[in-house]
Amino acid sequence: MNTLKVCEVSVVYPGSDGGESVTALSEVNLTMEQGDLVVALGASGCGKTTLLNLIAGFISPSKGYLTLGSSTVKGYPRVLCGKDIGDEVTGPDADRGVVFQKHALLPWLNVIENTEFGLKLQGVDKHTRRERAAEYLKLVGLEDFHQHKVYQLSGGMQQRVGIARALTNDPKMLLLDEPLGALDALTRESLQELLLDVWRKTNKMMFFITHSVDEALLLATRLVVMSPRPGRITHQFDLNFNQQFLDCRDARKVKSSPEFIAMREQVLAIIHGDELAVA
Amino acid sequence: MTSMTKSMNASSTGSPNKKGADSKPDAEPQMVDSKEERESAAASVSLLDKLQLNIKKMTAPSAVQSGEYFGTPGAGDSRLIGVCSTLFFIALWAIATEGGFIKPIFLPSPLDVVQRLIDITVDGFAGATLVEHLNASLVRIFGAFILACLIGIPLGITIGCNRVFRGIFDPLIEFYRPLPPLAYLPLIIIWLGIDESSKVTLIFLAMLSPIVLSARAGVTSVRIEQIQVAYSMGATPWQVITQVIARGAMPDIMTGMRIAIGFGWTTLVAAEMVAAERGIGFMVLNASEFLVTDVVIAGIIVIGIIAYCFDLLMRYLEAKLIPWKGYN
Numbered sequence: 001m002n003t004l005k006v007c008e009v010s011v012v013y014p015g016s017d018g019g020e021s022v023t024a025l026s027e028v029n030l031t032m033e034q035g036d037l038v039v040a041l042g043a044s045g046c047g048k049t050t051l052l053n054l055i056a057g058f059i060s061p062s063k064g065y066l067t068l069g070s071s072t073v074k075g076y077p078r079v080l081c082g083k084d085i086g087d088e089v090t091g092p093d094a095d096r097g098v099v100f101q102k103h104a105l106l107p108w109l110n111v112i113e114n115t116e117f118g119l120k121l122q123g124v125d126k127h128t129r130r131e132r133a134a135e136y137l138k139l140v141g142l143e144d145f146h147q148h149k150v151y152q153l154s155g156g157m158q159q160r161v162g163i164a165r166a167l168t169n170d171p172k173m174l175l176l177d178e179p180l181g182a183l184d185a186l187t188r189e190s191l192q193e194l195l196l197d198v199w200r201k202t203n204k205m206m207f208f209i210t211h212s213v214d215e216a217l218l219l220a221t222r223l224v225v226m227s228p229r230p231g232r233i234t235h236q237f238d239l240n241f242n243q244q245f246l247d248c249r250d251a252r253k254v255k256s257s258p259e260f261i262a263m264r265e266q267v268l269a270i271i272h273g274d275e276l277a278v279a
Numbered sequence: 280m281t282s283m284t285k286s287m288n289a290s291s292t293g294s295p296n297k298k299g300a301d302s303k304p305d306a307e308p309q310m311v312d313s314k315e316e317r318e319s320a321a322a323s324v325s326l327l328d329k330l331q332l333n334i335k336k337m338t339a340p341s342a343v344q345s346g347e348y349f350g351t352p353g354a355g356d357s358r359l360i361g362v363c364s365t366l367f368f369i370a371l372w373a374i375a376t377e378g379g380f381i382k383p384i385f386l387p388s389p390l391d392v393v394q395r396l397i398d399i400t401v402d403g404f405a406g407a408t409l410v411e412h413l414n415a416s417l418v419r420i421f422g423a424f425i426l427a428c429l430i431g432i433p434l435g436i437t438i439g440c441n442r443v444f445r446g447i448f449d450p451l452i453e454f455y456r457p458l459p460p461l462a463y464l465p466l467i468i469i470w471l472g473i474d475e476s477s478k479v480t481l482i483f484l485a486m487l488s489p490i491v492l493s494a495r496a497g498v499t500s501v502r503i504e505q506i507q508v509a510y511s512m513g514a515t516p517w518q519v520i521t522q523v524i525a526r527g528a529m530p531d532i533m534t535g536m537r538i539a540i541g542f543g544w545t546t547l548v549a550a551e552m553v554a555a556e557r558g559i560g561f562m563v564l565n566a567s568e569f570l571v572t573d574v575v576i577a578g579i580i581v582i583g584i585i586a587y588c589f590d591l592l593m594r595y596l597e598a599k600l601i602p603w604k605g606y607n
Contacts, residue, residue, distance in 0.1 A: 057510075057511075091510070104502065104504035106526065107603035171511075
C-alpha cells in the first residue's frame with residue numbers, strides 16, 4: 001500500500017537562451033517500503049534534490065514514472081487532481097511532508113501555530129490540532145516553547161519545529177532535503193539521534209539527502225550513492241548502523257567500529273572517484 | 280679616498296640630525312599655543328566655547344552601546360540633534376523676520392504664523408475653521424486610502440499570482456503610474472464632474488499604483504520553500520494565496536501603504552484646486568491668491584505635522600503587525 005516506486009525516471013531541464021539542455025537525472029530506479037530510511041548521498045549537482053522534488057510532486061519526470069501506493073506522482077497543481085484527472089494522479093500533497101535545509105516556517109505564527117498549520121489547512125478543529133501539535137513538539141523536545149516566536153529560535157530549534165510540523169500532519173513519508181546541513185556539528189549530531197528516535201517511534205518512510213558520509217552511514221537503512229553528469233544512482237547499500245546505534249545509544253562507538261570505518265572508506269572512494277572523473 | 284668617504288658619511292649622517300634639530304623649534308611654539316588656549320579657556324569660558332563643547336559632545340563618536348554593533352554606519356540616537364536643528368531653523372527664521380530683513384508678505388514671523396494659526400482655528404479662514412478644513416481633507420485622503428488598499432492589495436496579489444491578470448493589468452498600471460495627477464485631472468473632471476467623487480478619485484489613483492506594485496513585489500518575495508511546504512501539507516492554491524503569500528507579502532505592502540499616503544498628501548492640493556469649498560489644500564491655495572502668506576505657511580506646517588504623525592503611526596503599526604520583518 002505505502003510503496004514508493006521510481007521507475008526509469010529521467011529529468012531534462014531545457015537549456016535557457018538556446019543553450020544545451022541539462023540532464024539532471026538519468027534513468028533512476030528506486031523502491032521504498034514502509035519503515036525504510038533511504039539516504040541519498042553524492043557530490044553537488046548529482047540530482048539528489050531533483051529526485052526529492054520529483055517524489056514531493058514539485059516537478060514532473062521527463063521520462064519514466066513514479067507511483068506512491070496506487071497513485072502516480074506528477075508535478076500537478078492540486079486543483080487538477082481528483083476532479084479532472086482522477087485520484088490516480090497526485091501532485092504535492094499531505095501524504096509527503098517536506099523539511100528543507102533552511103527552515104520554511106511562517107514567521108507570523110508562533111511555534112505551536114506553525115506546528116498545527118497543516119491540520120488547520122485541512123479544517124481539523126482547534127482543540128484536536130493543538131493536542132496533536134503538542135504531542136509532536138514534545139517528541140522533538142520543544143514542549144516548553146509553544147508560544148515562542150519562530151524567528152527568535154536557534155537554527156537547531158527551528159529545524160525541530162519543521163520536523164514536528166511535518167510529522168503532525170501524519171504523512172506516509174518524510175522528505176528531508178539536507179535538514180541538518182546548516183547546523184553546527186554538535187546540534188547536528190543530537191538531531192541525527194533525534195531523527196532516528198522519531199523514525200523508530202513513527203515507523204515512517206523517510207527520504208533523506210545529505211553531503212555528509214558519516215551522517216548518511218549512521219542514519220540509513222539503505223544508502224543510495226549518486227553521481228553527477230548526468231545525475232544517476234551508481235551504488236546502493238543496505239546498512240544497519242542505525243539499528244546498532246538504537247541498541248547501544250552511543251554514536252561514537254558505532255562510528256569508530258571497524259565496519260563503519262571500512263564502509264566509510266568504500267563510499268568516500270566512490271565519491272572521490274566521481275570528482276576525479278569530473279576534473 | 281678614505282677621508283673623503285668618511286667626510287661624506289659624516290655629512291650624510293649629519294643631515295638627519297640637523298633635520299631633527301630643525302623640527303624641534305617647530306614643535307615648541309605649538310605646545311605653547313595649546314597651553315595658551317587651555318589657559319584662556321580656563322580663564323574665560325565664553326558662551327560660544329560652551330556651545331562648541333556641547334556640539335562636540337553631541338556629535339562625538341560614542342562607545343558602542345549594548346545591542347549595537349561596532350562599525351554600523353550612522354549608528355546612535357539622532358533625536359537630540361534633530362530637536363536642536365529644528366530649533367536652530369526656527370531661530371533663524373525669527374531673526375530674519377523680526378529683525379526686518381525680510382518683508383512679512385514674503386515671510387511672516389513665526390509669532391505671526393502662530394497667531395494666525397490660532398485665529399483660523401477660532402474664527403476660520405475662507406468660510407471654514409481650520410478643523411473643518413482639515414476634516415474635509417482627511418476624509419478625502421483616508422477615504423481614498425481605504426479604497427486604494429481595498430482594491431490595490433488584492434489586485435496586486437492577484438497580479439503577482441496569476442499570469443492572465445498580470446497580462447491584463449500590468450500594461451495599464453505601468454502606463455498611468457508615471458503620469459503626474461495634474462495631467463489627467465481635466466479628464467477626471469470631464470468624466471466625474473467637480474464634486475467630491477472627482478477629488479477622491481484623483482487621490483485614489485495616485486495611491487493605487489504604489490500599493491499594487493508593492494503587493495505584487497511582496498508576492499515574489501515570499502520564499503518558494505514556504506509555498507512548497509504548504510502544498511506538502513495539503514494546502515489548496517487558494518489557501519496558499521490567503522494564508523502564506525498574502526501574509527508573507529505584508530512587509531512590502533506596509534511599505535507601499537506608507538509611500539501611498541505620502542503621494543496622497545502631494546496630490547491633495549491638486550485635487551482641491553477643483554471647486555472645493557473646504558480643505559486644507561484649498562485653504563492654502565485660497566490664501567496664496569490673496570497673498571495672505573501667514574495662512575499659507577500655517578497650512579503648510581499643519582499638513583507637514585499631520586503627515587509626519589501619520590507616518591509615525593504607520594511605523595508603530597509596522598512594528599506591531601510585522602515584528603518579523605527582516606527575519607524571513
